Amino acid sequence: MLDWGREQNRELDDDSAHGIGERFKAQAADLIPKTLGYLLTSSRRQSWRSRIAEAFDRECRYGHDVFFVPVFLGMGAALWFSLRTPPRTDIIAALAILALIGRWLGGVRGDKRRPGAVAALILSGMLCAAWETDRQSTIILDQPVVTEISGVVERREAGSSTEWRYIITLHETARPTIRRAPQRISLLARARHAPVPIGATIAGRARLSPPSGPALPGMNDFAFQSFYAQIGAIGYFLGAPKSIAAKAESETSWATRVEAWQYQLRDRISNRIREILPGDTGGFAASIITGERRSMSREATEALRLSGLAHITAISGLNMALAAGIFFVGARRLLSLIPFVAQAFPIKKLAALGALFAITGYVMISGYQVSAVRAYLMTAVMLSAVLIDRPAISLRNLCLAATIMIACQPSIVLGPSFQMSFAATAALISGYARWTARPPSFLPKAKGAPARLALSVGKLFSATFLTSVIGALSTAVFSIWHFHRLSTHGLEANLAAMPLISLLVMPAGFLAMLAMPLGLDEPFFHVMGFGLDLVLDVAHTTASWGEGIAFERMPPWFILGAIAGLLLLTLLRTWLRLAGGLIFLLTALAAATVPTATPADLFVSEDARLVALWAADQKGAAAVNRLRPSAFLYDQWRPVLGIRHTEFPIQLAELRLPQMSPRGELLTATAQEEARVVLERLVHAAVANRFTCVKGACSVLVYGNKILTMDRPDVVGQACDLADIVVLAARSSVQSCRSGAILLTESSLRSSGALEIWIDPESQRQFTIRPSFEGRPFPWTSHRLYDWRTATSAENHGMIHPKSERPASINDSDG
Structure with a gap:
């Protein structure tokens, strides 16, 4: 017994080495399998299985199994988009038919029919994704080019100053002529010019580029959205575009004419709003009514984003419900004042029919945003239920809206707008259903007019508070996943701003739209602008309290x-x-x-211009090879990688590479030797964790490996013989290094996309490289493999092209 006590004291005294913490971990580790073993005994497994089956049967009796129809459809669509090589459409269709037959042969019992129904829905989602892809057939430009363009303006949108963004149906290109031209392009015109109207022919010299790929592997691929929006190229005009006389065209279809009329109406409404309300106020009002957001300044847009009020600019359920509610209640009250109409006609149904027409017009001028279409479908189902004297169940409306949208456009499943919109709506419907099923008993009973007024105001702010909390919690994970940031003051901002939107802004905006055909809209727009100015004040004030919490890339x-x-x-x-x-x-x-995966040591952009690595002096510090890194790329890298500080390169003014020939001629032997000496001195001056640069080249050491980044294709041979990794931000016919060094050029990165590179600290030239693209191309990545010179396309994405017959060496340069 005494020995046992001494042993216990010895264990307690040994806290620093093992002690109580280690014994607790051991006991906890032993407790987990014991607990699981207790819960998973045969009798308890049977008990849990029966309980789950009983609860699931109750859900089906409630009809909640129908709510998962869009879930499985969306799952199938997401699966198709994520497969590296999706199966053939006819095979998917055959499997879907077999699944339906299996469901039918499952008998009366639902538990035998459900697996077949689930499989059929997932396969149907895959079919919808395949059919949408075949339907689009968007041609994406393969290479950046400067050319003369002419085409018809399909849509236009004003910017915050004098610029205009045009969506153009491309007709011709010249000087040079693009052999594989996209059908539709998006161009920005910054120069002052008379805005070209919708439907007119626009012409000018422009720089066209394919939509960019992921900034890093696994990040958002902008070409995916462009492919399904049928935008084959983006860019800007070099100078002011001009409107020219259109050539005689064949008769367009009625659908095209209706769409053109719709966009013209939307454009006229936006211009009218900006005439009455200049500046950010007008841009804010236009975003709420017509969905055009570009006319707001960057400062206002950033303030709304940081304050958690950016959802106001999206035409969502709040906007649609207020528009339908104002029209429904107003029309019903007006009709009730006419005795003959009130007695002879069902004024409730007439008001619902009028509200249905009103929201249809609203969604037509909104640009068909995802949130607007979802809200429209849900509101339309509710109003249709009034017309046929049927109750409208909100979650069923949401299920129907999601099913229709996924079936028609399954690509939206992967987008943040769809995910956040439906997540917030489902959470609000479910939350309010539980609130109304069990209303709180602590609310006092109002006695007298002042008490009733105070209770109404309290209920308004309580509803706003509850809505903000539920909406923030339900969309937080999507904000973290897609945008890597979470607003910390969204609750306060929404409590202050949403009553203004509900009671002042939206009613005034709706009345202004009704009065616009009569020319009496200006007073209502001024009232709307007053409310929006207050909302912007709330946004700027709240944004000044902090930028929120940044999150790194999640698994x-x-x-x-x-x-x-x-x-x-x-x-x-x-x-x-x-x-x-x-x-x-x-x-x-x-x-x-859970600890995150080990981050890469080196990051290379898809154009090879931006290279970054970790600086070891402090956590979250990154070193870059550019004094002015691309804001578009680097602003995406910062939150994903957790970059909080940037180390800019050290400039060596005393070293200079020989002048590059303006006509692309090879360097002379003397110039080659001079370039070799400069690069040798640059590599010798390289330090760890920070780039050392001369004009046109930078060097750095990572675990003893020499890395050179170059802008000069004419000295790539010398760089190959001096470095372990060479990154060339230019096109080159040289595809590999004879020395065994890794050569990454603009040409090879066009196929692989941006790279992440892990470097083994224990051995030389041991690298693990993760490309953005590998294997067979998707329809929205195949343009990266197209070669316009030979009109051929490679079959697979690859990080490095096959070895050249002329590997680069110290005496072999590429001009």
Whole structure:
């Protein structure tokens, strides 16, 4: 017994080495399998299985299984977009038919028919994705080019100053003529000019570029959105564009004429709003009514984003519900004042029909944003239910809207607008359903007019508070996943701004739209502008309190677990919804505690111009090879990589490479020797964790490996013999280094996209490279493999092209 006590004291005294912490970990590690073993005994497994089956049957009896129809459709669409080589459409269709047959042969019992239904829905989602891709067939420009363009203005949108953004149906190119020209392009005109109207022919010299790929592997691919928006190139005019006389064209279809009329109407409304309300106020009003957001200044847009009020600019359920509600209530009250009409006609249905026409016009001038279409479909179903004397169930409306949108345009499933819009709406519907099912008993009963007024005001702010909390919680994971930032003062901003939007801005805007055909809209727009000025003041004030919390790149299981938890929590009714809450909390806990994967050591942009690595002197510090890195790229890298400080390169003014020939001629032997000496001295001066540069070249050491970044293709041979990795921001016919060094050029990165490189600190030239693209191309990446010189396309993406017959060496340069 005494020995046992001494042993215990010895263990307690040994805190620094092992102590209580180690014994607790051992006991906890032993407790987890014991607990799981206890819960997973055969009897308890059977008990849990029966409980889950019973709860699931109750959900089906409530009709909540229908809510998962768009979930499985969307799952199938997302699966098709993520597969490296999707199966053939006819095979998917055959499997879907077999799944439907299996569901039909499953008998009367639902539990035997459900697997077939789930499989059929997933396969149907894949079919919808395949058919949408075949339907688009967008031609994306393969190489940047400066050319003369002419085409018809399909849409236009004013910027915050004098610039205009034009969506153009491209007809001709010249000097040079593009052999594989896109059908539709998006061009920015910065020069002062008379805006070219919609439907007119526009011409000018422009620089066209293909939409950019991911800034880093796994990030947003802008070419994906452009492909499904049928935008084959982006760019800007070199100078002011001009309107020219259109050539005689064949008769256009009625659908094209209706679409052109619709965009012209939208453009006239936006211009009218900006005439009455100049500056950010007019841009804000136009974004709420017509969905045009470019006319707001960058400062105002950033303030709305940082304050958590950017959702106001999206035409969503709030805008649509207020528009429908104002028209419905107003029309019903006006009709009730006419005794003959009130007695002879169902004024409630007439008001609902009028509200349906009103929101249809609203969505037509809104540009068909995802949130606007979702809100329109839900509101239209509710108003249609009034017309046929049927109750409108909100979650069923949401399910129907999601099913229609996914079936028609499955590519939106991967976008933040769709995910955030439906997540917030489902959470609000579910939350308010539970609130109304069990209303709080602590609210006092109002006695007298002042008390009733105070209670109404309290309910308004309580509803705003609850809406803000539910909306923020339901969309937080998507904000973290897509934008890597979370607003910390969105609750305060929404509490201050949303009453202004609901009580002042939207009613005044709707009345202004009704009065616009009569020319009486100006007073209402001024009232709307007054409210929007107050909202902008709230946004700027709240944004000044801080930029929110930045999040680094999350693993894929984070968004999958969060979506699964949210779906179960919002769509179910029984105790199974608590499993969704548990999954959501465990996902958040794991994201906060589980160590992330080891970040790469080197990052290379897809154009090879920007290269970054970690600086070892402080956490979150990155070194770049440019004094002025591309804001478009680097602003995407910062939050994803957690960059908080930037080390700019050291400039060596005493070293200078020989002058490059303006006609692309090879360097003379003397110039080659001079370039070799300069590059040798540059590599010798290289330090770890920070670039050392001369004009046209930079060097750095990473774990003893020499890295050179170059802008000069004529000295790539010398660079290959001196470095372990050469990054060339130019096109070159040289595709590999004879010395064995890795050569990354603008040409090879066009196929692979941006790169992340891990460098083994223990051995020389041991690299692990992760490209953005590899294997067979997707329809929205195939343009990267197209060669306009031979009109051929490669079959696979690759990081490095096959070795050249003329490998680069110290005596072999490429001009």
